[in-house]
Amino acid sequence: MKEIIERLKNTFLKMQTAGGYFVDPVYNIIDPRPTAEICKSFLYLGYENEARKGFDWLLTVQQPNGSWLEVLPDGFVGESGVATSAVGRLLVVAYEKTGKREYLDAALKAGEYMLSIEFSQGYFIKSNGHYADVLNVDAMAAAHLYALYRLTKKKKYIEARDRAIYNVIRYLFKDGALPYAIPVRASPYEWHLNLRDPHYHALTFYFLIMADPEFKNIYLKKVLPKMQGWLEKVLSKKGFDWSEGKHTFSVGINSGYGYAAYILNYLNSPKSKLAVNKLKKIQRADGLFNRFDVLTAGEIFKWIIKELFEFNYISPTNFNLATKLKRTKNYLRRVLDRTKPNLKCSLFYSSQIFDCLTEIST
Numbered sequence: 391m392k393e394i395i396e397r398l399k400n401t402f403l404k405m406q407t408a409g410g411y412f413v414d415p416v417y418n419i420i421d422p423r424p425t426a427e428i429c430k431s432f433l434y435l436g437y438e439n440e441a442r443k444g445f446d447w448l449l450t451v452q453q454p455n456g457s458w459l460e461v462l463p464d465g466f467v468g469e470s471g472v473a474t475s476a477v478g479r480l481l482v483v484a485y486e487k488t489g490k491r492e493y494l495d496a497a498l499k500a501g502e503y504m505l506s507i508e509f510s511q512g513y514f515i516k517s518n519g520h521y522a523d524v525l526n527v528d529a530m531a532a533a534h535l536y537a538l539y540r541l542t543k544k545k546k547y548i549e550a551r552d553r554a555i556y557n558v559i560r561y562l563f564k565d566g567a568l569p570y571a572i573p574v575r576a577s578p579y580e581w582h583l584n585l586r587d588p589h590y591h592a593l594t595f596y597f598l599i600m601a602d603p604e605f606k607n608i609y610l611k612k613v614l615p616k617m618q619g620w621l622e623k624v625l626s627k628k629g630f631d632w633s634e635g636k637h638t639f640s641v642g643i644n645s646g647y648g649y650a651a652y653i654l655n656y657l658n659s660p661k662s663k664l665a666v667n668k669l670k671k672i673q674r675a676d677g678l679f680n681r682f683d684v685l686t687a688g689e690i691f692k693w694i695i696k697e698l699f700e701f702n703y704i705s706p707t708n709f710n711l712a713t714k715l716k717r718t719k720n721y722l723r724r725v726l727d728r729t730k731p732n733l734k735c736s737l738f739y740s741s742q743i744f745d746c747l748t749e750i751s752t
Contacts, residue, residue, distance in 0.1 A: 398744045401677035410443030414737040421461040424741035426480040431748040433487045445484045456503030470517040475534040482537040501538045512557025522576035526594040528554040532601035559609045566616030568594045585636035589646030596649040633692035638720040642682040648743035681736040
C-alpha cells in the first residue's frame, strides 16, 4: 500500500498548480473536492505547505451561502451537498492539523449550509436539479456533521448526523447491500435508483464509518455485520463482481476499491488485502487510476441476463420490459464508450483512492 500512496503523492505534487488546486488532465475541469482530498492526504504525509496552498484556495471558492460547487465532466456546475460535505469535513481535518481558524470557520459555514438542505428527516439534497434521496449523500453529510460535533459538541450536529444515519440504514436491503437511492423516482432520473452497486455500497459504508467510527449509533452497529458481509461477498481476488452493479452509469468505478480497502482494514476483515492488491494491479505508470475497471465478457453477459430476467426476489426492481431494454442499451453504450482514450485517466477517482489509503496508513 505504501508504494501506491507514494506514486500517487509524487504525481499529485507535480500536478498541483501555483494556485494550489488541481486540474483534471482529461476534461480540464477544476472541481473543489479532489483538491480537498489530495491536500488532506498531503497533510497526513507531512507536506503541510502544499496542503495549505490547496486549502487556502478552497476558502476563496466557497460560495457566500457556505457551499462548494460540484464541477462534472458532463457540464454540470452547481451547488452541491456532495462537494460541500466532502470539502467541509476535510477542512475540519485541516484545522486540526494546522490550527488555522479560517479552515474551521469555513467548515462551520458549510455545516450550516448542509443543515439548510436537509429536505426531510435525514435526507440531504444532492445538488441543484438532483432531488432523489441518494443515500451516499446522506452518509457524507453525516460524516461532515459528526466532524463538527467532535470539535463543538453542539447537539444540532450530532442529532442531524443520527437522522442521516437512520435514513440510510432503514433502506438497507435484507442481504446487507446499501442501495444508491430510495425506491422513489425523483427529478431528473427516468426511473428509481433503489439498486445495488459495489462502488456505491463501499462509498456509503466508508462515510458511515467516518460519521460514527466507534459505532455508537445503535442502528449502524446492528447492521454492520450485514453490510460487511455483502461487501466481502462481491469482492474476490479478481476484484468486484461487477454484474452485481445495477447502475448503468457506475459499473466498474475504480475508487470503490479504495473505499473497500479502508473498510475491510478498519474492520479487520480476512479479505482486507484483496482491494489493496487489486489497486496495485490497476495503478497506472503515472501513479493515477483509470475511471473504470475492465469488465469481463462474463460480467457483461451476467449483467444483461440479470437485467432482463428478474432473479432478485429480495428487492426486485419491478421495471417493465421497455425500461429494462432501455437500461440495457444505456449499459452497453457506456461499456463501449470505455474504450475511448478520453474516458480512462481520472483525477476525481484517483484523489478518492488517495484519501482512503492515507486514512489507513495514519
